[in-house]
Amino acid sequence: xxxxxxxxxxxxxxxxxxxxxxxxxxxxxxxxxxxxxxxxxxxxxxxxxxxxxxxxxxxxxxxxxxxxxxxxxxxxxxxxxxxxxxxxxxxxxxxxxxxxxxxxxxxxxxxxxxxxxxxxxxxxxxxxxxxxxxxxxxxxxxxxxxxxxxxxxxxxxxxxxxxxxxxxxxxxxxxxxxx
Numbered sequence: 307x308x309x310x311x312x313x314x315x316x317x318x319x320x321x322x323x324x325x326x327x328x329x330x331x332x333x334x335x336x337x338x339x340x341x342x343x344x345x346x347x348x349x350x351x352x353x354x355x356x357x358x359x360x361x362x363x364x365x366x367x368x369x370x371x372x373x374x375x376x377x378x379x380x381x382x383x384x385x386x387x388x389x390x391x392x393x394x395x396x397x398x399x400x401x402x403x404x405x406x407x408x409x410x411x412x413x414x415x416x417x418x419x420x421x422x423x424x425x426x427x428x429x430x431x432x433x434x435x436x437x438x439x440x441x442x443x444x445x446x447x448x449x450x451x452x453x454x455x456x457x458x459x460x461x462x463x464x465x466x467x468x469x470x471x472x473x474x475x476x477x478x479x480x481x482x483x484x485x
Contacts, residue, residue, distance in 0.1 A: 310358035317380040317459060321331035329335050334350065335363070337474075343461045345435070345437035345438045345439070345443075346395035346396050346397075346399070346435065346439075346440075347387060347438075347484055348431060348434055348435065348439035348480065348481075348483060348484040348485060350481075350485050352430075352431060352434075352481075353432070353477070353480075353481040353485070354438070355403075358423065358424070358427045358461070359477070361420050361423045361424055361427075362420075362473055362474060362477050363473075363474045363477070364420050364422050364469065365417055365420035365424050365473055366470065366471055366472065366473040366475075366477075367471075367474075368417050368418055369467050369468075369470035369473070370471035370472075372411065372467050372471070373448075373464065373467050373468050373471045375461060375464055375466060375468060377402040377420065378457065378461065380454055380457060380458065380468060380472050380475075381401070381472050381476055381479055382475075384450075384453075385397070385401070385450055385454060386450070387450060387452075388446045389446065389447055389450065392440075393442075393444075393447060394479075394482075394483035394484075395480075395483040395484040396438055396439060396440045396444070396447060397440060397447050397450065397451070397483070398479050398483045398484060399484075400447065400451045400475070401451060401454065401479075402428060402431060402432050402435070402476065402480065403406070403432055403477065404451065404454070404455060405428070405469055405473075406425070406428055406429060406432055408455075409466045409469045409470065410425050410428065410470070412466075413424070413466055413470065416470075419439060419458055419471065424473065428473075431480065435484070
């Protein structure tokens with residue numbers, strides 16, 4: 307029977323078999339092609355733009371000069387408590403959304419001109435992560451985010467300044483968790 311095959315036709319059998327296996331796998335998973343958390347990624351090029359990186363770090367530096375509470379760290383080990391590596395991008399998405407909605411937008415008239423350039427950049431990152439979610443229980447993540455929110459609320463305006471002063475840490479944590 308091998309003598310009846312045309313040259314080159316056997317080279318199609320491997321990809322054809324792989325495609326069939328993929329279709330069977332998709333069918334058994336109800337059509338899900340990729341894990342749910344696959345949207346929890348950002349292209350590394352987002353963090354390799356010198357201009358916006360500089361503006362983000364300058365905004366953080368300017369705000370940190372106004373931060374009079376050096377005892378509290380918002381983005382640190384405590385934020386990642388009981389969060390495994392595969393869930394960290396989802397956690398950082400939650401922190402990013404909080405930062406944008408509850409801190410940066412209400413404070414958008416401060417720390418100019420940096421704020422007017424950094425906020426749209428962070429909003430684009432948030433938009434790119436809009437489909438990011440995890441398929442497991444996220445109560446531990448929500449608890450950590452809520453602890454962050456409670457700390458910021460307890461510190462009042464100083465807490466909001468601290469969030470802005472830690473934008474460099476947010477930038478780096480997003481890069482590390484979502485890359």
